[in-house]
Amino acid sequence: MPRYIRSKRFGGMFFFTVTLKDRHSSVLIDHIDLLRECVRHVKSKRPFGIIAWVVLPDHIHAIWRLPKGDNDFSRRWQLIKMLFTKKLKERTHFKESVWQGRFWEHEIKSDKDLRSHIHYCYFNPVKHGYVLSTRDWPYSSFHRDVKLGLFDIHWNGVF
Template sequence: MPQYIRKIDGGRTWFFTVNLQNRKSQTLTKHIDILRASVKKVRTRYPFEINAWVVLPDHMHAVWTLAEEDSDFSLRWRLIKTYFVKSLSDSERVPLRNEKRGEAGLWQRRFWEHQIRDAEDYKNHIEYCYINPVRHGYVQRVRDWPYSSFHRDVQGGEFPTSWGGPTNITPLPME
């Protein structure tokens, strides 16, 4: 098995993509309150700043900033996944082939991370999060997707409500 070696410093900002095993599932949006509670529980013990987050039915994208002395984003994702699965009813859980990891077959075992390099990279990844529901064809305008921190950023003056409207957006082909 390959050993992945990468330099990970504390206090950095990261972009993540986290997927369910079943890419046709609607589990994340169907159980958004459980996901939110799982994230809140993890943030209470292992704080991190949520710069952006969008939840789609079968995957999510997030941009986080960790504290200066902290670099353990993997622990946070493992706990979020575990708390989420353990809070689902038995009928919602996938066969238990990954139960020993607390994943219960629901999640893809790995996630994709990218360390944000600079202000432009940060802006691009925040916008990628927010435009994703439009690109996947779930909504015509970013503001119409309820499972996104976009609304927080509009209230904070970071984005106009009209950002990411239907013009010049090409939907991704559905798998």
């Protein structure tokens, strides 16, 4: 069986899928304010750029750009997950972490690769049947990118 080795590239761009243990849970969108707070906090301590982000009920897809000389995306995810778990326990009946222990990452290698993964993020709520149009999913940086003129509000997955 092949052994998976994480990228060690400094200052790279990476696509992530981070998932809850319970794939039928909606805790991420039920507590989106808490998740956003945790991401902001970790980002203030260990900066990174958010290229794209979409939160679904049970998983997150994100593309980050790390600062030059930094390759520690694992610690950032660990901190986000730990802080979210801690605050969720304070607010709800949860007694343990809601997260799967691992996450999946892919190093972005080209402009085409980046574009493909951004489209994947933004189309994911439609793919899963949560909405009929990308513009209707509120938990996505798609809306930021529309305001920046990077996407048309009517974009709906045409690659």
